[in-house]
Amino acid sequence: MNKDLLRSLVAKLSSDPLLAKSIYIHIIATLSTGILMWSYAICAALTISSPIPAIVGIICSVIHLASPLLFSLTDNLVGVTLIMLIPGVIHQSSFAFFTGGFKSHILIWFGIIPLLAGIIEGRKSTLATTALVTTIAFVFLLLELAGFKFPDLISQEGEMFAQALLVFGYIAISSIVVFQYVGVTSRHSKSLEDQKDKTGRLLQILLHDMSNRIQLISLNNSALKRKITAEPALKNVKEIDNSLTGLGDIMASVRSMHLVDIQKKSLHLGPHNLNDVIKNSVNTFSDQLRINDQEIVFKEIEAEVLCDPLVLQNQVLNNLLSNAIKFSPSNSKIHISEASTQSHVVITIKDQGIGIPAPILSNLFNYSYDTTRLGARDEKGSGLGMIIAKSMVERMRGELKVESSTEVSKSGTSFAIKLIKAM
Structure with missing residues (x-):
């Protein structure tokens, strides 16, 4: 027994x-x-x-x-x-x-x-x-x-x-x-x-293979767009193109969130000039600004902050500027300004866009709430960009705040990034 x-x-x-x-x-x-x-x-x-x-x-x-x-x-x-x-x-x-x-x-x-x-x-x-x-x-x-x-x-x-x-x-x-x-x-x-770690490697392989397939579909869709002249069929091709763009954005956001998780172990903060980081980020959108007839206005910023410059540019500024461009009308301006205190620097990105509705605004950084919506030119997004931006600002011991209005007379959104000033 x-x-x-x-x-x-x-x-x-x-x-x-x-x-x-x-x-x-x-x-x-x-x-x-x-x-x-x-x-x-x-x-x-x-x-x-x-x-x-x-x-x-x-x-x-x-x-x-x-x-x-x-x-x-x-x-x-x-x-x-x-x-x-x-x-x-x-x-x-x-x-x-x-x-x-x-x-x-x-x-x-x-x-x-x-x-x-x-x-x-x-x-x-x-x-x-x-x-x-x-x-x-x-x-x-x-x-x-x-x-x-x-x-x-x-x-x-x-x-x-x-x-x-x-x-x-x-x-x-x-x-x-x-x-x-x-x-x-x-x-x-x-x-x-x-x-x-195994899941992370599998995710990287999956994203890589999916990106290749999306790129192949996009190339074939572009070839079809050049050959098709009938309006109904051309409309369908354009819808496919928009869907592929949205899917690409979602995959880019997932990749960024995966990088956020990895960088929790490898994020290195140091003193860096804000002007260089902002210029690099603005240059990323030069073609899109030209197509939309938009302009990003900012003065030289001499302040240095404690940050990881690549993370600040790619995961924070790029997401915020992309958002501002997406929800601002053509022939509009996006302003970047800076204000300093003895211990911190605040970078403000203000657009003249359509604003963020109150229900979305109160849940903008909430993983469980779907904040996706179409842009001013029907652009699609993943709804993850703001979550990534906030997460990375906090990783750099900073704060990210947002104010927005949907009233016609004063519509627009303002993001304020507060970072520690480098001494």
Whole structure:
């Protein structure tokens, strides 16, 4: 029977890594606390004049030690954890009752029971054991206050031995359990990190292959556009072209968000001249500005800020300027201005566009809200640009704020990027 239980337990350990982790912690906790339980049982047998604490201690220690075998019969981690810990509570309560009641030092072990429950299983076991030990401790207290005379049947040598078990046992149990828990958690975290890296590489391959296919479809669609003259068919080709552009924007945003995640480990901040970064960003949109008959107006900015220039240009300014261009009418201007304080520099990008409706404005940086809408010339976007921009500004220890109006007389949007001034 025992061999069958062991075989079943080993099979579960091999098939379910997450359960194996929990069982491993359970076994470590059982063995380390089991030594103490048997020590207290022996102490009770040799130094307490009543046989009850020793009998209770031996029975509880056997149940406690056998508890890991229950995993071969059930996956109920809460149940098995409680079956392991409750005998310990009963053992401690019995020992305490015959060694002074509420004044017995062994009741201090009640404090470690919920800790073990939390490490082995989690909240449910923690709540259950907390309620149990608190209730028992409270009953001991009430009896003490009521004048109940608890028997104190332990010898002087036994009291010294029990005190030694308490001091050194508490140190050993807390050290062993926490050390093992930290070790298991570290290995689990490394496993998750490796999985994240694999997912990242898969995402890069997927984006690369999809980009190639989109480019191929776009080239063929452009060839069709030159050959087709019929208006209905030409309209369909243009819709395909717009959809491909929107899909390309979404993929670019996903790529940028992936880069944001990677750069959390490699972002290097240093003093950089704002003027150079802004000029490079504005030059990126020169063709689009010319086609839309738009203009970006800004004066020379001499201030230096603490930033990563490539991130500030590609993930922040490019997203904000692209947004301003997209939602501004033709023959309009976009203004970039700068204001400095003793410790910060604020860059403001203000357009004369259609503005952002209130529901979208209040959720502009919310991942779970769809903020996509058509631009002034029916351009499509991914709805992720502003989220990326805000995330990267905050990574550079800055702030990004937005104000917008949709009223015809004063429509437009203003983004303010606050960065630390380089000293």
